[in-house]
Amino acid sequence: MTSQETRGTWSSREPSSQPMQSVGSMYTRHSAMSTSRHRGTQPKTSYMPPRSTPHPSSSLRKRPDGAKRYVIEDFRQAFERKGMELDTTRKLGRGKYSKVYKAVDRNNNRLFAVKAIDVLELTSDVKNKFLPREISCWRKLKNPYLVSLHAQYEAQNMIFLTMEYGSQGDLLRYVQDNGGIDERRAGQFMSQLMRGLQYMHSKQIAHRDIKLENIILFDNCVKLSDFGFVRQVDNQTLSLTFCGSKSYSAPELLRGIGYNPFLSDVWSLGVVGFVMVTNRMPFDEKKPNNVIVELQRNRQYVIPDSVYLSSSCISSFEAMMTFDAKQRPSSNDCLGLPWITPHIEMASRRSG
Template identity: 35%
Template structure:
């Protein structure tokens, strides 16, 4: 009778166990879908970055189109952002619908992140366009400015103030229709109230936004009427479009910046713009009690002139083609401005257009 030695039996068992482990390792492991993938979003590429957020381009199966997804990290974002600004932004954009506002699709929240899904702006930002073209033709600037104040007038009528209007926050869709984006510092329920039979504006005490676009009342840190500060910022945008640089640009020294602001905008002699255009800029960039309203802007001659050289998208009819941003690394400015660079300056201005007043001093919560 042939009996196996104990040593041989042990070797066979070890060999069988080893083979079993190999078979398990060779079985393909199925990758778990990400939250976005399980909701029908296919991530394409990164198109922007912030201190605690990242914006990616993605394809949405549900909408059958490319969208933009802003991902906000709960671990990196500040308490103010998570508890006040972000919830407020999401709540506001859900209720706003206008041709000149970026479209909001949905928000997905997980234990670690917020995913805000929005319309994708195929033609980039106004900042990129100005850096590429240096200066926009006045008729084209008027067309874009008209779309901008349409958006601002609409949100104000809804009781919403933006408080961070700037060239980075103005983008263009596939048809080159202007869209106002980023309601991170926005606030609702800001309609004027009736007090003692008089209309009384609701003042804001949160000093947010960017230095270069901040109204004098914000720079002086006094309670301000945010609708008027939004209008001020539109004036800075208009000036930047037709002149090619920011009107006020001393970020390092706030006192010097305030002096520039109160001195008013300067118009370089090498820029050929109409007196009517200069007039509207001057009427906007003045102290709050003298600042022009949007309804009064529309009555000015500059808005009533017929500029037939541009179509509904602000493009030159004679060229019969759409403007497309140069996607090469280096544009004509030689600075290589890309979509992920959010802190570049316009023209020769030394101010960072993303320098935030909110970062300069801790914001006082609005009452």
């Protein structure tokens, strides 16, 4: 497998005859007011939203309707013929319909993450709309601050997406393990994420599920991942799919009105910035939507007394979390925010 994106079907397995089509309106839940890990609880891992009920680990199973169902171990030899060695001893991440594993390409000793999707588990909405949309948009995204898609393979009822592997896990786990991030380093992360987001928006693609779990740490940068709710749309079209995590959702989503997905992305990234430096969520998702909206309107969040933040930092994430979407800066405008611009200029000087 080369570094360029490829697509193939393994002849050793018959390709699935079922068509692919996204999930409807849904929110994934997040810890209410703090990112601190609870004692005895496993950290959330990144590449996808958490699932509530894990699949059994048996190799070959049958559905009630008699259809065969395969798991990733059944395709180990097929991966080996591609020069890929799978590590299925532990999962990097788990989603409602998919699991992510680590793999090494023995042709070049590069590490990859492999997202295994069980097509038989997908709802018709996911199969026919969201998954094809995810793959189609992801192929178009080539940016140093977005996790890149390397290859797509289909066999039997499984779809495999191989992507960049981030050895340091996701940003939620990092904050859980280390607490709030120093304002300067968080500003570096924000500048990288904003550049990745601005690039997506320049391609008319909105992410719609920005949260700490979907940000992967690499050796020298962070990258946005998990494009399961992406949508390609022009600036004038409003979205009516209320997806993503409630804790990171802009007020217009919580109010259930049509929203500009590009501007809702900016709000969500503002929440990410707040969480990075304070180690807490700005709003408690356990409250009713109408209560959260009023808290958002009045900026009723708490910055811990133990945390000192500069006016540049506070004014920047507050600008991103502007209640009125029409007054909220675009991702391109956000590149000029005082917490973000200095790190972009510094990176430009180093690369120059």
